[in-house]
Amino acid sequence: MITDLHAHFAAGGKAINGWCAIPSPVTAEIMGRQAFDLMTVDLQHGLIDYQMALTLCQVLQGLPAPVLARVPWNEPGIVMKCLDAGFSGVICPMINTAEEARRLVTFSRYAPLGSRSFGPTRANMVHGAGYAKTANAKALVLAMIETREALANLDEILAVEGIDGVYVGPSDLGLSLGHEPTLEPSAPEVLLAISHIAARTKAAGRIAGVHTGSAAMIRAMLAQGFDFASLLTDVRIFANAVASQLAAVRQTTAEAIKGY
Numbered sequence: 663m664i665t666d667l668h669a670h671f672a673a674g675g676k677a678i679n680g681w682c683a684i685p686s687p688v689t690a691e692i693m694g695r696q697a698f699d700l701m702t703v704d705l706q707h708g709l710i711d712y713q714m715a716l717t718l719c720q721v722l723q724g725l726p727a728p729v730l731a732r733v734p735w736n737e738p739g740i741v742m743k744c745l746d747a748g749f750s751g752v753i754c755p756m757i758n759t760a761e762e763a764r765r766l767v768t769f770s771r772y773a774p775l776g777s778r779s780f781g782p783t784r785a786n787m788v789h790g791a792g793y794a795k796t797a798n799a800k801a802l803v804l805a806m807i808e809t810r811e812a813l814a815n816l817d818e819i820l821a822v823e824g825i826d827g828v829y830v831g832p833s834d835l836g837l838s839l840g841h842e843p844t845l846e847p848s849a850p851e852v853l854l855a856i857s858h859i860a861a862r863t864k865a866a867g868r869i870a871g872v873h874t875g876s877a878a879m880i881r882a883m884l885a886q887g888f889d890f891a892s893l894l895t896d897v898r899i900f901a902n903a904v905a906s907q908l909a910a911v912r913q914t915t916a917e918a919i920k921g922y
Contacts, residue, residue, distance in 0.1 A: 663726040664699055667750065667802050668826070671869050677890035678880060679871070680727075682718055683708030683897045690718045693896050694725040701727050702892065705744070706734045706755050716747045716784070723748065723788060730802065736762055741769040742778055748788035751802025753829050753871075758811040760818035767824030770803045775824050802826050804871060807859055808834035816859060820866040827869025827889070830859055845875030845894065860887040 664670045664677065671677075680698035682690045685708070694701055703718045704710060710718065715731060722729045731744040732753040744752055754766050768776040775798055786793050789800070805819055806812075808831035812819065819825065832852065833843035841849040847856070856872065863870040864887050873892045874880050880891040893899070 664728055666800070667700070667728055667869075668800065671889045675889075676884050679730075679890050679892040681873075681892050681895040682722075683710065683895045684900075685710045685714045685718075687717055687721045689896050689900070690721050691725070694722045694727065698727055698893075700730065700750075700890065701725075702730045702732055702753065703749070704732045704895070705740065706732050708732075708895070712740065712743060712747075715744065719747055719749055728802075730804075736766050736769070738769040741766070745770065745778070745797070745801060746782050746785055748782075748784040750800070751804065751826075753804045753806060755806045755831070756808065756812075756834075757805035757819060757828075758809055759815050760822055763805050763819045763822040763825050766803060766805060767822060770801060771798045771824050798824075802869070804829045804869065806831050808832075809838040811838075813855055813858070816862050817866070820863060820868050825868070827871065828859065828863055830856055830870075830872040830888075832856065832873060832875075845873055846879055856883075857886060863887075 677699035680693045680701045681704060682693055682701065683704045701722050703715050705715050719729055728750040730751045730753055731749040733740050733744055736754050741752055752770060757763050757766060770776060770778060772778050772794060782793050803824060803826050805825055805828050807816060807828045832845055832847050835855060836847050836849060836852045837843040839851050841852055847853055860870050870888045871890045872883050872888050874883060875894060880893060883891045
């Protein structure tokens with residue numbers, strides 16, 4: 663069980679992240695019981711609003727894995743509300759410049775580093791009464807690198823105080839570079855960009871995460887230097903499992919009819 667994400671990654675630990683996009687406490691609990699090292703609730707492309715995100719956070723925090731929130735945008739209200747809800751950190755999409763990274767830090771950190779408003783309604787219960795003193799050090803703040811512009815500004819983004827690391831979105835990154843959006847990129851330009859992000863992030867002493875479309879890609883990304891990688895989403899895993907089982911049934915049925 664990972665109790666401190668910063669310490670875990672600083673010690674060279676790796677992690678596999680589970681991803682919740684379905685607005686259901688039942689599917690979230692199923693995902694959470696599969697022994698992922700950490701979990702993320704997706705308020706951006708997931709079908710999840712804030713109230714459901716809070717519910718999923720409560721469900722998942724009863725299980726042994728830290729829980730992050732991918733917020734829908736770099737906007738102060740939702741960033742602060744997710745942290746107040748008790749999430750262990752935030753992943754923020756489309757951070758393209760150092761200035762945007764600084765704004766994310768402002769929303770995520772208490773003074774003097776940022777200007778996060780104080781009111782950790784549930785976070786106090788989850789993380790303890792001393793939350794105000796420890797939140798800046800413990801909350802994980804990750805900027806998503808997923809555009810050509812972000813690639814060009816990567817070193818400046820990584821240099822922003824209060825940014826713990828970056829998270830790669832291969833689909834948007836591929837799209838921005840002129841390729842098909844996919845969680846399993848094969849275009850050399852996209853693969854080179856992902857490798858570059860890992861190398862520069864580790865050189866800066868920051869945490870590097872990436873979304874993936876398969877177990878094989880997770881192995882490759884962790885070997886490449888990423889600290890953690892996400893396996894698909896609950897939606898994709900469920901759809902793949904149903905499609906696989908149905909295909910097997912149809913094949914078995916067809917073979918039975920032929921042999922009759």
